[in-house]
Amino acid sequence: xxxxxxLLVIDIQNDYFEGGKMQLDSSLEASxxxxxxxxxxxxxxxxxxxxxxxxxxxxxxxxxPDTTGTDIHENVKPLDSExxxxxxxxxxxxxxxxxxxxxxxxxxxxxICGMMTxxxxxxxxxxxxxxxxxxxxxxxxxATKSLEYNGRKINSVDVHNSFLAALNKTYANVISxxxxxxx
Numbered sequence: 001x002x003x004x005x006x007l008l009v010i011d012i013q014n015d016y017f018e019g020g021k022m023q024l025d026s027s028l029e030a031s032x033x034x035x036x037x038x039x040x041x042x043x044x045x046x047x048x049x050x051x052x053x054x055x056x057x058x059x060x061x062x063x064x065p066d067t068t069g070t071d072i073h074e075n076v077k078p079l080d081s082e083x084x085x086x087x088x089x090x091x092x093x094x095x096x097x098x099x100x101x102x103x104x105x106x107x108x109x110x111x112i113c114g115m116m117t118x119x120x121x122x123x124x125x126x127x128x129x130x131x132x133x134x135x136x137x138x139x140x141x142x143a144t145k146s147l148e149y150n151g152r153k154i155n156s157v158d159v160h161n162s163f164l165a166a167l168n169k170t171y172a173n174v175i176s177x178x179x180x181x182x183x
Contacts, residue, residue, distance in 0.1 A: 006047040006107045007037055010092060010114030010124055012076045013052065015069035016143065021062035024115055024143040025156035031075040033141035033177040034113045038076055040181055047107065050076075050084040051092045053120065090123035099131060109134045111180065112172065113141035117160045125172050135172035138180055139164045 012031050015021045024030075041048050054070050055063040063070050078084055085096045093099050102110075110133045112125055121142050128135050144163070146156045154162075168174040175183075 003044070003046045004106055005109035005111065006049050006102070006105075007041045008049050008051060008092070008110050008112045008114070008124070008128075009034055009038065009072075009076055009078075010051040010112065011053045011116070011120050012073050012114050013063065013069065014071050014073055015062040015067075016115050017073060021064075021069050022145070024145045026160075027115060027143045028075075030113070030115065030141050030143035031073055033138065035075050036177055036181065037111065037113055037138060037141055041111075042079075047105065048078070048082050049098075049101070050078045050082060051096075051098070051114070051120075051124070052084055052086050054086055054088060056088045090120045091127045092120065092124040093127045093131065102133070107133075109136070111136045111138065113138045115143050117142045117144035117163045118147065119144075122163050122167065125167050129171040136180065137164070137167055137172035137174045138177050139174050140176045 012034055016024045016027045038048050050072060052072060053063045054065055085098050087096050110128050112135060114121055125135055125137055144156050144160045147154045147159050164174045
């Protein structure tokens with residue numbers, strides 16, 4: 001019997017880790033939480049779907065084509081049988097076949113994890129809800145970075161928590177890996 005639920009693993013790629021071109025805070029920890037989710041989905045024979053960002057903008061500084069920075073990180077490597085969608089925008093649905101794939105496979109419930117909380121996780125979660133999916137966002141399996149706005153630095157923890165709080169209830173049920181695996 002096919003599952004109507006899937007795990008979306010968004011942009012857990014080398015450039016977001018130590019030594020990468022856009023290192024995020026807590027990327028390693030988030031990837032290990034994502035790994036637990038992946039193992040749980042695989043054990044239940046639920047689909048694991050990967051999203052991989054490759055930059056096309058001429059002024060891009062990371063996720064550059066044909067670099068190891070675009071590779072999916074070793075902690076969450078996909079199996080040959082798992083689907084990978086290449087995207088070029090923060091929203092994983094924009095100009096990809098993700099929506100068609102999910103619809104064709106009757107997937108209604110999405111569990112979402114990945115990087116960056118304030119960009120691709122936010123954009124994809126909002127789009128998924130707008131397309132009618134039931135979304136669960138695993139907060140500790142996501143990572144982001146500090147930002148600057150109006151001459152002020154906003155640390156990564158505040159950026160992360162603010163975006164999770166904004167998404168919670170309206171666009172997704174935001175919970176921890178432990179809560180998800182124990183429910």
